[in-house]
Amino acid sequence: MTMPLRKTRGGWIISTLVCAGLVLLAVTAKAAPKRVLIVHSFGNAAPPFTTHSTAFETELAEKMKEPVDLDEVSLDVARYASLDMEEALVALMHARQAKWQPDLVVPIGSPAGIFVARHRDRLFPESTPIVYTGMDISRLPAGAIERNAAFVGESFDVRGWVEDILQIAPDTTNIAVVIGDSPLERLWADVLKKEYQPLAGRVSFTWLNDLSLEGILQRTKNLPPHSFILDVLMLRDASGVTHDGDEVLRQIHAVANAPINGIYQHQLGLGITGGRLYQGEAEGVEAARIAIRILHGEPASSFQPMIIGPLPPRYDWRELQKWNIDEKLLPKGSTILYQTPTGWQKYRVWIIGSLAVILVQAVLIGVLITNLVRRRRAERSLRESETRVALATRAARLGVWELNTKTSEMWISDRMRELFDLEPGAVVDLNTIGNRVHPEDRAAREAAIDRAIHGLGEYEIEYRILRPDRTVRWISGRGRRMDDAHGKPTRVFGVSMDITERKEAEELFRLATEASPSGMLLVEQGNRIVLANAHVEEMFGYGREELIGRPVETLVPGPFVSGPAAGRELMAHRKNGSEFPIELGLNPVKTPGSTLVLATVTDLSSRKRAEEEARRQREQIGLLGRASLLGEMTASLAHELKQPLAAIVANASAGVRFIDGGEIEPSALREMFADIGSAGRRACDIIQSVRNAIKKGSSVRGQIGINSVVTNVALMVRPDAAVYLCEVETSLTENLPVIEADPIQMQQVLINLVTNAFHAMSETLVAQRKVEIATGLDDHGFVRVTVRDHGTGISEQTQERLFEHFYTTRMDGLGMGLAIVRSIIEAHGGKITAGNAEGGGARFDFRLPAVAKPRG
Amino acid sequence: MDESSLTVSLLDDDPSVLRAMTRLLRSAGWMVAAFESPPTFLEHAATHCFPVAVIDICMPVMDGFEVQTQMRKLSPGTQIVFLTSRDDSSTRERALTSGAFAFLLKPANADELLSIIESAARKKG
Numbered sequence: 001m002t003m004p005l006r007k008t009r010g011g012w013i014i015s016t017l018v019c020a021g022l023v024l025l026a027v028t029a030k031a032a033p034k035r036v037l038i039v040h041s042f043g044n045a046a047p048p049f050t051t052h053s054t055a056f057e058t059e060l061a062e063k064m065k066e067p068v069d070l071d072e073v074s075l076d077v078a079r080y081a082s083l084d085m086e087e088a089l090v091a092l093m094h095a096r097q098a099k100w101q102p103d104l105v106v107p108i109g110s111p112a113g114i115f116v117a118r119h120r121d122r123l124f125p126e127s128t129p130i131v132y133t134g135m136d137i138s139r140l141p142a143g144a145i146e147r148n149a150a151f152v153g154e155s156f157d158v159r160g161w162v163e164d165i166l167q168i169a170p171d172t173t174n175i176a177v178v179i180g181d182s183p184l185e186r187l188w189a190d191v192l193k194k195e196y197q198p199l200a201g202r203v204s205f206t207w208l209n210d211l212s213l214e215g216i217l218q219r220t221k222n223l224p225p226h227s228f229i230l231d232v233l234m235l236r237d238a239s240g241v242t243h244d245g246d247e248v249l250r251q252i253h254a255v256a257n258a259p260i261n262g263i264y265q266h267q268l269g270l271g272i273t274g275g276r277l278y279q280g281e282a283e284g285v286e287a288a289r290i291a292i293r294i295l296h297g298e299p300a301s302s303f304q305p306m307i308i309g310p311l312p313p314r315y316d317w318r319e320l321q322k323w324n325i326d327e328k329l330l331p332k333g334s335t336i337l338y339q340t341p342t343g344w345q346k347y348r349v350w351i352i353g354s355l356a357v358i359l360v361q362a363v364l365i366g367v368l369i370t371n372l373v374r375r376r377r378a379e380r381s382l383r384e385s386e387t388r389v390a391l392a393t394r395a396a397r398l399g400v401w402e403l404n405t406k407t408s409e410m411w412i413s414d415r416m417r418e419l420f421d422l423e424p425g426a427v428v429d430l431n432t433i434g435n436r437v438h439p440e441d442r443a444a445r446e447a448a449i450d451r452a453i454h455g456l457g458e459y460e461i462e463y464r465i466l467r468p469d470r471t472v473r474w475i476s477g478r479g480r481r482m483d484d485a486h487g488k489p490t491r492v493f494g495v496s497m498d499i500t501e502r503k504e505a506e507e508l509f510r511l512a513t514e515a516s517p518s519g520m521l522l523v524e525q526g527n528r529i530v531l532a533n534a535h536v537e538e539m540f541g542y543g544r545e546e547l548i549g550r551p552v553e554t555l556v557p558g559p560f561v562s563g564p565a566a567g568r569e570l571m572a573h574r575k576n577g578s579e580f581p582i583e584l585g586l587n588p589v590k591t592p593g594s595t596l597v598l599a600t601v602t603d604l605s606s607r608k609r610a611e612e613e614a615r616r617q618r619e620q621i622g623l624l625g626r627a628s629l630l631g632e633m634t635a636s637l638a639h640e641l642k643q644p645l646a647a648i649v650a651n652a653s654a655g656v657r658f659i660d661g662g663e664i665e666p667s668a669l670r671e672m673f674a675d676i677g678s679a680g681r682r683a684c685d686i687i688q689s690v691r692n693a694i695k696k697g698s699s700v701r702g703q704i705g706i707n708s709v710v711t712n713v714a715l716m717v718r719p720d721a722a723v724y725l726c727e728v729e730t731s732l733t734e735n736l737p738v739i740e741a742d743p744i745q746m747q748q749v750l751i752n753l754v755t756n757a758f759h760a761m762s763e764t765l766v767a768q769r770k771v772e773i774a775t776g777l778d779d780h781g782f783v784r785v786t787v788r789d790h791g792t793g794i795s796e797q798t799q800e801r802l803f804e805h806f807y808t809t810r811m812d813g814l815g816m817g818l819a820i821v822r823s824i825i826e827a828h829g830g831k832i833t834a835g836n837a838e839g840g841g842a843r844f845d846f847r848l849p850a851v852a853k854p855r856g
Numbered sequence: 857m858d859e860s861s862l863t864v865s866l867l868d869d870d871p872s873v874l875r876a877m878t879r880l881l882r883s884a885g886w887m888v889a890a891f892e893s894p895p896t897f898l899e900h901a902a903t904h905c906f907p908v909a910v911i912d913i914c915m916p917v918m919d920g921f922e923v924q925t926q927m928r929k930l931s932p933g934t935q936i937v938f939l940t941s942r943d944d945s946s947t948r949e950r951a952l953t954s955g956a957f958a959f960l961l962k963p964a965n966a967d968e969l970l971s972i973i974e975s976a977a978r979k980k981g
């Protein structure tokens with residue numbers, strides 16, 4: 001194998017094995033730049049080690065106050081691991097020492113560390129210090145650290161990886177381990193298998209290290225229920241193809257049917273759920289700091305091995321949501337990132353458009369921030385970046401600012417000045433901005449920024465600003481903290497956007513929603529509630545905050561499918577566990593991003609109650625019918641009974657006569673007896689029916705208000721009124737004295753009068769068919785009720801006999817109604833009269849004595 | 857005495873009462889023409905001659921008083937005996953002032969009823 005060499009600036013770059021050399025050199029520098037050789041394990045684009053090396057190089061470039069000549073060599077063991085290759089590489093590196101003697105060697109990753117430690121004697125003189133980084137300390141050969149070396153790395157808690165999974169998904173029974181098939185990965189696979197042996201009873205492991213990437217994707221697509229994927233490392237798969245581990249993670253995330261966890265901080269956001277994640281970046285930064293001090297003359301042996309532990313647990317909210325992982329299961333002190341805050345969630349449908357814009361902007365800013373942080377090359381000046389940010393944000397009409405937390409210096413974009421109405425060119429600080437914020441929102445905003453600086457690292461808040469011209473604008477602010485390698489905040493980067501129009505629209509939407517006479521729910525595709533109005537809170541007994549984000553099944557059972565808008569009657573659940581009937585109307589709402597379902601919820605309880613009440617009243621009318629029958633029967637009992645009795649008596653007498661005359665045929669006699677028998681039975685039936693009628697109705701008197709009787713009757717006769725196309729109008733005098741009466745009998749009287757009125761108007765034009773019921777007090781202190789119709793009126797002849805038994809003008813009537821009415825009224829000490837009303841129609845008037853003292 | 861003079865017409869909307877009354881009158885030697893409905897009765901009266909008609913008062917379509925009014929025109933010589941279960945003073949008064957031969961309440965005493973019919977038949981208008 002030939003290795004073409006190219007001489008450059010006194011250093012050698014091995015073009016096939018070594019990445020392009022990098023020289024950070026100030027042209028004006030007088031001293032010879034320090035030489036640093038980075039030994040990569042897998043090339044410079046192999047996550048997770050890329051994180052370490054990028055952070056190391058960036059920090060070194062930024063913090064070293066003098067030029068550094070940086071060179072890199074890669075073992076690329078993922079691809080070429082073999083002893084032959086190692087020998088060739090040793091020879092090559094030994095050869096280049098003659099030309100380019102490094103002042104410091106930095107192996108990144110355990111293969112590089114092992115290689116350097118193993119060949120230390122042949123590669124570098126003992127005086128050349130070494131900083132081992134990006135590896136588990138247990139991987140480093142014994143004694144390596146003692147030989148003029150420092151160590152910045154991790155000590156993996158491999159069981160912790162499984163514990164983290166079981167913590168958030170306790171029902172996990174299977175863990176699929178994603179790990180490649182390079183020598184290093186094989187080694188780790190063996191370590192893991194051994195370490196996980198004791199867990200076999202608790203959870204089974206599926207090892208994917210013998211599969212190609214395609215095979216791994218296939219398997220992770222079809223994992224059994226209660227599976228979790230543990231993404232350890234993917235440098236080279238079993239088919240020998242080298243991969244970018246982060247890209248592999250993205251691909252698995254796209255297809256997997258189970259949640260995924262990884263090991264490193266940088267994987268959070270790429271599709272892992274999260275847990276205690278290792279900090280490749282911090283390792284790189286710390287290694288760079290030690291490197292600088294060594295380059296400045298401090299002995300490498302003076303540094304204690306530095307183990308960088310995992311971060312406190314942090315999680316990706318989107319993954320937790322996606323896999324329904326309850327936040328309660330997260331360990332105390334967990335950080336949840338990528339969360340959509342409630343404020344944004346609440347009115348998502350309305351703001352979805354603007355949100356999309358903001359998200360794009362946020363991503364854009366995020367990319368720019370990332371660029372700022374990960375800037376590998378020092379040649380990109382801050383000014384250039386600012387220019388880019390300014391260009392991008394101007395396009396998006398975002399105000400941008402950056403705060404140096406150490407110096408409190410603040411830079412703000414022109415748009416930001418415009419937003420907050422600040423003088424162009426005037427120096428601003430956090431207070432200048434803060435003073436523009438509406439006094440009511442000031443504290444909340446400051447607290448959010450403060451939390452971002454001292455805790456969460458990010459904030460997002462909506463607040464009002466009060467501009468000098470007294471106009472109020474709504475601002476949406478987002479910010480992110482930038483930390484140094486020690487986790488100390490250095491800067492806060494923020495964006496502000498004018499959302500006044502959106503807020504106003506939201507407010508309109510909110511008012512419209514709140515004004516809706518029905519309960520309104522907005523449900524996203526995953527059946528989670530994104531909006532609920534006050535009616536819904538009232539109906540179901542939940543606070544809005546409790547409902548947002550909950551599955552809609554909390555309220556309504558069964559699949560919540562958007563079907564035709566036609567209403568469906570369902571039983572719904574209140575918070576207190578009770579059920580109530582609702583009518584549900586579902587309407588799909590299409591937005592560019594998704595389809596939501598707008599549900600209108602109508603509480604049917606009151607309607608059902610009214611229906612129940614109406615049914616009960618109808619039953620009571622039935623009962624009244626029987627009571628009325630009782631009246632009729634009592635009055636005509638004699639008449640009814642005398643018919644069969646007459647037949648019996650006549651038959652018996654005839655029989656006696658025939659027998660006496662001696663001229664009767666037995667068959668004729670038989671007929672007579674049969675008739676006597678059936679007449680007797682008929683008499684029995686009549687008596688029985690009277691008894692039945694008596695059972696149902698018994699008079700109970702009490703002190704009652706006539707107005708409530710009238711109101712009830714007006715309701716009761718409504719179905720009949722509809723049949724006869726009549727209108728019933730009541731005109732009640734307030735504060736009437738009570739009467740001593742049987743309310744059922746009073747109802748009977750009124751129903752009778754009103755029903756008669758309906759009948760009397762059969763010839764009247766429909767538009768004029770009206771029954772008017774009025775109550776009042778007459779001159780003698782009697783309570784008076786008038787029922788007036790617009791029918792043909794009462795003829796003089798009829799008027800005389802109106803209240804007589806059996807008098808009826810109707811073919812189908814028995815003529816007992818008014819007789820009973822009269823007897824009831826008279827039994828109550830009252831009087832009923834009938835006559836013709838002015839303007840036509842009949843008018844019935846009854847008066848009842850008032851109880852001397854009003855009730856109560 | 858011709859056959860028609862030995863005939864009594866009965867009008868009662870209750871068939872069981874009608875059958876029983878028919879038997880009672882026959883047991884006393886009367887010929888009986890029995891009718892359940894007033895119009896049929898009146899049709900018969902228009903073409904036949906009979907001395908006595910026993911008529912129920914409470915009937916649908918047409919009550920006994922109305923039948924009596926019609927009978928005055930159709931067969932003024934026929935004596936009307938009201939036989940009813942409707943026991944109230946106004947009915948009684950009205951029946952007696954209407955020119956009826958007798959007003960009897962159901963269930964009537966058989967002997968009394970038969971003797972009244974016999975008297976009515978003898979009176980012959």
